[in-house]
Amino acid sequence: MSASRESTFLSRRSVLALGGAAGAAGVVSTVLASAPAWASPLPANGRPVLRADHDRVSDDLRALEVATDVTIGVVALPGGRAADRRSDRRAFRYRAADLFPMCSLFKPLAAAALVRARGYDDAYWSTPIPFTDADVVRDSAVLSTMRPQQATPEQLADAAIRYSDNTAGNLLLRELGGPAAITAFAGELGATHTRLDRWEPDLNEARPGDERDTTTPDDIAALYSALMLEDAAGVLASSRLREWMLRNTTSGARMRAGLTPPYELADKTGGGEYGVVNDAGVLWRPGTEPLTLVILTRTDRPDAVRDNEVVAEVTRLVVGR
Template structure:
């Protein structure tokens, strides 16, 4: 579990964000590649070639298909491996659902504090962090549970507040991510059937959106601040990106888990004296009985962090 950052650390992050783009239109225009992702600036060809070979070897060793997009914020360097391929999104959608809701209702303090009723029929699976004693939750509680704990019930309630999964698709498209789509709520979003384009995105799109939302203020300063607040305190990274980092660092991320062995993690890493790194690692397999290999994401993170 990641500790909440100190005020001095937040000041540093705020300076990074202030230097970014301030409107979705300007942000989309700043990225000219298709899909929307920053063009690499003078990449270290030899290092990237070795990184590509290492990830390909990891795929062969684990029988897991891996998609990676890494964006270094200040230099606009990028590394992509299967960056334009579609992968099941799973619970990564919860970040974008919360971001869309903050963008739409962020300054309505009464709305965020007002309890909204839900019923036993809304509960996905057997557990939820929302209060089943009162059967009410505020939008603040929904977003916190959906992002920090990947609570599926909370994720669906966010979608209900937005008007359905299509609102997440519209939000992503409004920011310039053209290959991200959400079609279904939990738990169907996690089916991850090979070849099914529903509820999918690309590593390029996910990295682009997270850099835009968490650093460049592409959906507004408040959206950036609220998403950072929730994602910096994420509890589900475990053996994924979190396991591949060496302290000191700060990590704001969101994970996903689905059928066919899908394990995802994506977020932003801040390290003292270094530029921010946005990292999206998505996986898939063709086997319904494939195990969830969390360690693959930690291994990929170690490779990226060493570049």
């Protein structure tokens, strides 16, 4: 690591040492926000797909993990079919096979499974589904205000994906038969290390070593790219997921904070206990192939706070702005 880069990350570690991991999170965010991004060489069209210097990116991520006391998993896959991307030398992976809490990243899978099963049943998608106060859980900004208490499957998917509404996520799961349906759906698409065991909000517990409700960066990258780029659950499911995820409202401080326009991003965020912050999706830029980007995090500290800037900084380091 060069002297200037080492100095940057040493300053981050110093902040943590002075203020404590949890208490210094806000200060660390400020420090990270001012850190330089080492851009990749530009292709002929003038826009990088992702940084080409993978060893250096891995070094940067290791330094960021030390500075923030956050474990980070990343997969960045340029366009093409999934099988091709897995062997593409341009693809970047860091802790790609490690388990991380999935949190709300299950919600696009639930919506895709429901569209695959009932997508062309117009009456189903426009018929309200009733719910009660007992169904409403925390972090449900959309459904908690609905009067009367009913929502169509269309409204549930929109609330679950665009606003990460937890009650909407649970009602989608109920329509599918429960959390095990997500595990089965992921397995059908070849993601054998993804499992959903609980409902919102318990699935966000993120307790270290607990394999319930976990996935890997490799799995999420394969699932999201297959669903949005390869029509793995059908053309309609791909179209609807893109529509919902392109208009996501929850990633302004995460991936979107690490990107420079122009771009279009179809993504889903997630967050849990132990300071977990996730973001995953597909990135389009003019004149380039799509890039599937997955950033998952975890910690061992029950007092850890969610630091969105970690995800933003990882985006800068991997994509090169």
